[in-house]
Amino acid sequence: MNDTLTLINSFWQTIGFTQLIGYGVIGLLTGGGVSVYVVWSLHRRGWLARRIRLYHWALKLYFVLLPIGGAVFGLQAGLLVGMHQQINTTLDQYQPVLQKVANTYLTDFQVFLATLDQAQLKKQAPTIQGVMAIAVDQYLQQHPLPGLVPGADSTWYQRVGLKVLDQFRATLLSETLEKLLAQQAEKVTGVDEKAWRKVLKGPLLQLLDADFLLKLGKQQVSVVMRHFYLGIALQIALLATAIAAEMALAHYFRLQGNTSPAPAIAPPGPGMNR
Known part of the structure; x- marks a missing residue:
């Protein structure tokens, strides 16, 4: 300080x-x-x-x-x-x-x-976008849609369908979150939204890089x-x-x-x- x-x-x-x-x-x-x-x-x-x-x-x-x-x-x-x-x-x-x-x-x-989930961090590059994706995955796992959780008697195509639906939810939520963050950052700083989208795709620790x-x-x-x-x-x-x-x-x-x-x-x- x-x-x-x-x-x-x-x-x-x-x-x-x-x-x-x-x-x-x-x-x-x-x-x-x-x-x-x-x-x-x-x-x-x-x-x-x-x-x-x-x-x-x-x-x-x-x-x-x-x-x-x-x-x-x-x-x-x-x-x-x-x-x-x-x-x-x-x-x-x-x-x-x-x-x-x-x-x-x-x-x-x-x-x-x-x-965060260290296993997922090893699979993905530690980017800001990657960390947001991990956070979204954890949120969706903790808050599944009612009635769409596969049970023991679910068939294989039902499981595949639910998996595809979860992936769609994760992609949609990640895109919405990224766009919202970029728009809010543009309003606060005045820097273009496209520039902030590039920042979100960059390494996470660049936020602590002086350059x-x-x-x-x-x-x-x-x-x-x-x-x-x-x-x-x-x-x-x-x-x-x-x-x-x-x-x-x-x-x-x-x-x-x-x-x-x-x-x-x-x-x-x-x-x-x-």
């Missing part, structure tokens, strides 16, 4: 904030640079020109607001990427400590395995960070949609183009002076 508390309490102390700031600066410069390029390209194509003079000059704010917005988005993305990398690096550094913590729970697993736990932890971190990445992408999409909508409306109402020049005054003709 002390090792577990030490692992949790000291985790955030190992985060390198210098590297995190570096990622933030890179994201800031990248986002600002891309935004400047975008607004300059729009200006060169004439897509920011409007016929109404006040409207035309109001759109000059794009040259200020877009680079600022791009820099903010880039800063957010840089900090998120840096935090993601730092968490994965820190998890790798704690591999020995995590393995030590996992070893403290190995005794409980060994006691659990000792309660496996780190891999699972990194998958969980990726699932959490994915929501933040989507949040930034949504902000950028909303801004791009607003700009595109403004341009589309300006094009529809024929407001795009240079400002209308002042009408020229025609010089007086020869007969105008008379």
Whole structure:
């Protein structure tokens, strides 16, 4: 327990904030640079020109607001990427400590395995799925269906039929249990159900392997960070949609183009002076 508390309490102390700031600066410069390029390209194509003079000059704010917005988005993305990398690096550094913590729970697993049918364990590989199958077999043996227990006067085909029925019950219950565990694990951790099904088919003691736990932890971190990445992408999409909508409306109402020049005054003709 002390090792577990030490692992949790000291985790955030190992985060390198210098590297995190570096990622933030890179994201800031990248986002600002891309935004400047975008607004300059729009200006060169004439897509920011409007016929109404006040409207035309109001759109000059794009040259200020877009680079600022791009820099903010880039800063957010840089900090998120840096935090993601730092968490994965820190998890790798704690591999020995995590393995030590996992070893403290190995005794409980060994006691659990000792309660199972050792003869069946020797026949099957000690996988999580195999242990569930053994538990299901023991449950079905202790809870047979009423009236379907073969008696002394049962014929051989009745015994075979009951045996096939028991196998069907065991398969159905094992599949249901595996699917239920995978679905519940997906809800709790966010890791895909297919990935959890592969875990259930793997060796039982992999649950106490530090490398496996780190891999699972990194998958969980990726699932959490994915929501933040989507949040930034949504902000950028909303801004791009607003700009595109403004341009589309300006094009529809024929407001795009240079400002209308002042009408020229025609010089007086020869007969105008008379």
